[in-house]
Each structure stands twice: as C-alpha cells, then as structure tokens.
Amino acid sequence: MSARVLVVDDVPANIKLLEARLTAEYFDVVAAAGGVEALDICTRAQCDIVLLDVMMPGMDGFEVCRRLKANPLTDHVPVIMVTALDQASDRIKGLEAGADDFLTKPVNEVALLTRVRSLVRLKLVLDELRMRAATSREIGLADPLAEAAVETGVGGRVLIVEDRPSAAERISAALQHEQTVEVEADPQEALFRAAEGNFDLVIVSLGLNGFDGLRLCGQLRSLDRTRHVPVLVLVEADDSERLMRALELGVNDYLLRPIDRQELLARARTQVKKRRYADRLRDNVQHSMELAITDGLTGLHNRRYMESHLGAVLERATARAKPVSLLILDIDHFKAVNDTFGHDAGDDVLREFALRLRRSIRNVDLACRYGGEEFVVVMPDTDIAIASVVAERIRRNIATEPFAVNQGTRLLDVTISIGLTARQDQADTADTILKRADQALYRAKRDGRNRVVADAA
Template sequence: MSARILVVDDVPANVKLLEARLSAEYFDVMTASNGTEALAICARAECDIILLDVMMPDIDGFEVCRRLKSDPATHHIPVVMVTALDSPADRNRGLEAGADDFLTKPVSDVVLIARVRSLTRLKMMTDELRMRAITSLEIGMQAPERSAVADTGKGGRILLVDDRQSSYERLAGLLAAEHTVDVEPNPTEALFHAAEGNYDLLIVSLDLNNFDGLRLCSQARSLERTRHVPILAIADPENSTRLLRGLEIGVNDYLLRPIDKTELLARARTQIRRRRYTDHLRDNVQNSIEMAITDALTGLHNRRYMESHLATLAEQASTRGKPLALMILDIDYFKSINDNYGHDAGDDVLREFAVRVRKSIRGIDLACRYGGEEFVIVMPETDLHVAGMVAERLRRSIAGEPFAVHKGTKRIEVTISIGLTTLEQKGEAVADVLKRADTALYRAKHDGRNRVVSQAA
C-alpha cells in the first residue's frame, strides 16, 4: 500500500524521524517546514495524507487544518495532528478544526503506522469514488464538495453497541445532544439492527461481556448493507493493542475511556460528515450511469442503451430459439405540434407519450426514445401476432384520449404510426431488423398514418 505522506513540521529533527519511520514502511514522504508551504503542496494535490505539527512560526496547525477542511478542493485529504500538546482542550481544538486524528508525541511507531495505513485505505477509496464522479460534473450534476464543506456532521443516526448499562446510558446521553441514538445492548442482535437501521455511524464497545467486539466490527465490514458505515470503537486503555487490530480490519476511529464529551462529539461529527460525503459521491456515480443510458425528457432508455441491449436480447432469442418482436413508433405530425403550440407543448406530449407506453408494455419489454419523436419497443419472447395486438392497443391508447399541454390548459389530439417486425432468422443482424421495422413504419405513414403495419422477415 503506497501513499504520499506530507510531513509538516518546523523542527528538522522531527521531520527526519517521521520520514525515517514512514519510509521504512514503503510510504513516499514529502516534507514542508511551515503552513504556507503545506497549503501550496495540498493545493497541487500532491499528497494523500498530512501529518501536521501544531506549533509553527507562520500559520499554526489548527489554522492550516481549518483552511484545508474548508476548501472543497482539499477537504477530503486526511489530516493527523502530531504534536507535543497533550491537553484535552488542545485535542478537541484539533478535532474541531477538522483533523481526522490527534496524536501526542512521542508517538509509538505501531500506533502511527496503523493510523496511517487505515487513513490510506480510506483515502484510496474516496479517490476512486471522486474519479468516477468526475463525469457527473460534465453532464451537469452538482458536485458534493461544497455541501460536504458546509456539513456540520450533526443530526446523524447512530447505533451504540454496548452491554454495560452505566456506559451506554452515559454515552447515549452525551450523543443525544446532536444526534438520534439507538442503543443495542445485545451484541448478537447488533449486526441485524445495524443492517436494517440505515445508520450514519456505529459505535462499538470492545469490552463486551462474552462477545468479541472486533468480530462484530469485522462482520459489519463484510456485510453489504453495513460495509460503508463508519465504525467508532471504544475501549479501556489496556485494550490499545486490540484497537490497533481494529484499525487493520476496518474500524475508522477509536476512543479510550474515560470518554471526554467534547472529543466524543467531535469524532462522531467527523465520521458522519465523511459518511455523507462518500454517500453523495456514490449517488453521483450511480446517477451519472443512469443519465448516460436514460433520455432526460421521457425517462425512457436512450438510443445508446437500446443499441447495446438489443444486440444482447437478439443473441438470447437466437440461442433459445424464441421469437423477438420490435416496433418503431413515430408521433404523427409532431412538427406541427411544435409549430402551432410551441416546443414546451411538444415536450409535454413526449412525456405523456412515455407514460402511456410504459402502461401498455410488460416489465421485460424494452422501451427507448430512438430520437426526436421516434421510439423503439423491443418485446422478448413475442411473436408477430401478439406484438401486433400490443401495438394496436398502444395506438388506441394514444389516439383515444387527448394530450394535456401547457399545464393542462389545452388538450390536443395525437396519433402515432407503428412499424412492426420480428427477429425470426437465427443470427440475423440487428441492423436488418431495425431497417425492416423502419420500412414498415414508412408504409404506415404512406398509407395515412394512425395505423400499425407489420412486415415479416
């Protein structure tokens, strides 16, 4: 696992020590001696994780962290503050500034490397999502970075897994100031509860009676519905070795008892903000995929999807020896609708037309906008006779009821012409089937429109 680590410290000896530790674990190490230099390196996207000292001559670490986390271009870079300051107030100040962790010098090699590895995994996953979501910007979708920067991390849904009543009552009370908290004192039920609850954060005690808290964390990471939910582990100080093991299996953060209220809330907010940001990225990726294959106006599949999927359907029909019907539909005199009522009325017609098409076909049928006012419907396992009945029913559905346009203030008559054919020859080219349906459509237009014309292979 290679990552570029930026070490920011104005003391050369500290820099050399961290550089040696990290290089020994095969990380690429960059260095900066002040906050201004660190901000410039981050702005050029040259690092994956930042190890940041607090006490520096120009800009202190708290301010550097605040600037990084408030900038949409750099807020996703994990920041670990490594400092000699060890008071709870300093730690909480760092977490409030947006730091992902706050380690006090001298830092154990084991703790440092475990934390860097954990954050490296997180950064790589986030970078992959960000790269996939870049296309969404090109098709007009809103990037989630600005909302992520503005997100307070409050108002989350948290599942607390702890079987010690005095512990979970105190923790739930502290968290309730900012979040909705469910308590699961039975660890054997916790995974089912987590999978069903759509939580933003799991808080798991590693000091459960007769149950291994790390095993629960591992199971949550292996289950699809909880795989991306952040986990905050809580343990007694003597369990620090198990906490490091937890970081290796996917625990995102941890706290040692006794729990400080401010630190608990700060770490919970950090994890919830990150969860929301990665969820936005995943949603953008999914939406961009859907938009790439969907016609924005009608909600039907577009021509690109039809051409690729039709080839698959045709191959399946040939292999199984089943019929495949295809019809091309064209709205009659559509240009006159646009000319007489305006293009917004034409859009109203296209949207309503798509609704009526969906109501007239089966779930396994493929309906696509082919271009302009032309549409294609592909019907697997359907012969010419049955497809003709479906086409006639659809034609009557369109002609039988006027279309409302201009927000229902006007209603206009609409008809369609349909050309219909089937794939009946094994291995026949899809282009030939489309051409035959198009020829049938031309005949329907030539013969007076508002009709269905079939053409056998």
C-alpha cells in the first residue's frame, strides 16, 4: 500500500526522521513547517494522511486539526497528532478537535507504520464513497456529503465484550449517558450478537479469561456483517505486542488501562461518528445512483453518471499526478443477434455481458453501459499496461464461454472489440479521453474484431 503522508513540524530534524522511516516503507512524504502551509496542502488534496505536531509557534496542532475537520474539503483526511504530551487531558483535547489518533514522542516505528497503514486503508474506502457521492451531487441529486457530515457520534449502539463484571460495569456506566450499551461476557456469543445486532461500535477487552481477544477481532473483521463495524480494544499499558497485532488486524482504536472516562467517551463518539458517516455515504450514494443513473437492463451505471464520474476521476488524478485508463467495449455483430434471434435474446446477451464484465474488474473501477451494445470501464490509478492486461482478460471471459439466450434454450458465441487509452496530461478531459478510446475501438473493429487495441498517441 502506498500513500502520500504530510508531516507537519517546525523542527526540520523531526521531519527528516519521520520522512526516513516512511519513505523506507514506500510512502510518499511531503512536509510543512507550520499550520498555514499544512492547511493549504490539504485543501489542494495533496495528501492522504497528516502527521501533525502539537507544539508549534503561531498556530498549534490542535487549531490546525480543528480547521481541517471544519472544512468540507479536508474533514475526511485522517490526522495523527504527534506530541510529547502524554496526559489523558491532552488526548481528549485532540480528540475533541477531531484527531483520529496519537503518537507520543519519541515515536515508536512499529506504532507509526501500523497507525498510518490502518488510517490510509480507511481513507481509501471513504475516498471512493466521497467521489461517487460528489458525482451524484453534481448531476442534481441530494447531497449525501452534507447529510453525512452532520453526525455527532452520540446515540449509537455499543457492544462491550468484557468478562470481568466490575470492569464491564464501569465502562457501561461511563458510556450509557451518550450511547445505548449492551454487555456480553462470552466472546463466541458476542460474535453472534455483533453480526445480528447492527452495532455502531464493538469494544473488546484483550484480557478475556481463557480466550484470545485478538481472535475475536479477527473474526469481526472477516465476517461480511461486521467488517465495517468499528472495533476498539482495551489493553494493558505494557502489552504493546498484542496492541500492535490488534492494529494489524484492522482494529480501529484502543484504550490503555486504567481507562480514563472522558477519553473513553471521546473515542467512542469518534468511532460512532465515523461508522455513521461511512454508512450514510454508502446508503445515500447507492439509493441516488439506483434512482437516477443506473441502466435498467444491465444494472450498470449509465452514460450520464459515467461522464460526471470520469470528470471527477480525471480531476483527482491531475491533482495527485496519478494515471487513469479507460476502455470502450463493443459487442461484435450485435445487430445480427437481434435480427436473427429477437430482441429478447439480445437483452439476454447484454445482461450476461454485464455480469461477466463486473467479475473481470476491481471494485474501484466503474463499468457503465455507454449506449446500445457499447460499454465503458473507467480505471483510476491504472496505467495503460495494466489496463491492457485487464482488457484482454475481459475479452477472453466473453469469447471462451457461449451465452445462453431464450431461457437457456440456445447458446450463442459472442465476441467483443475493445479500445483503450490512458490519461496523458493535465489537458485531458472526459471528452478527449473518450474520443481517443473510441478511435482505438474503431481500429479494433476495422482490423477484424475480437481484439484489444490501445490508443497509439
């Protein structure tokens, strides 16, 4: 996994130390010596995560964090505060400012890399949701970003997995004024309840008697129903090895014992808010897309959505100097299918083609029906060499297995022609990249069909 990390510190030696550690793990690092510069870099979407020093002249880290989280353009960027302050009150102040996590100086290298990777994974998911949400807003639908941003993190459903009654009672008492709390002492039963209970947060003690709490964390991350539920672990202060393992498993946050009540409340609110933010983005995006920009026959996005989405993808790629590739696919001799076997058979071919196309691309790629028997695939962060491999895989998946039509009574051999191109420079627009791919498609059909041709420009 690679990402761009912004390191904000007024001491050059501190920047060089963090930069050396991060670049050794193949992260791109940019630096800012103060808060104003950091805010500018983030506003221009030039980082994926911020490592933010607290003690800086002029604007301190708390104020920088507050401004980042108050700006709709930057509120989704994860912030890790790096500080020599280790009091619970300082962590609470940072959490209330919107910080996602903390690292205490001197920075432990394992903790640094684990935290950065964990938050980058989360941001990659949210970036895709936000991109889709922005597209729905641009074409005149309800704005899911504005709706998602109003969450406070209060009133969530929290499951506490703790087999020590006194500890469970203290945690429950601290949370119950802001959250709806349930307690489960049996970890196996807790897994079942988490899967069925639609919780906003699961708090897991790593000190369970006779059961490895890490195993429960891993199970929560492996099940479809609990994969997106935030998990916060409770761990002894000297148990750093198990804490690192928990973070590697995808745990979202942790608290060291003895637990500070105010920090528990603040971290619970943060995780509930993140869960609801992501869920609302998913729900609103899915609903609005289905209503307005989905092709009714194939279930793929339609041309209207694709053109807006492609524009957003190209804009983001330009800001981050990333590649974008695009495929245009055309079903060969499709008119003959309709003329010979009827339009019902043609519809069968289109539906099956869409299914095979979806199975051949990544979740981050966008497949749409461009019109008639033409389809488009938009591939963010993908160069033309990789896109060529994917295009050939799609072509084979179509050509090697006949299509069943007319309720399975007839099998038809189907082939496709594919034209592909990639973003070349900042001047590329949705129209220019589509035109180049269409020209490549024309050459593929002219040269005999059932082939992939890349734009030669």
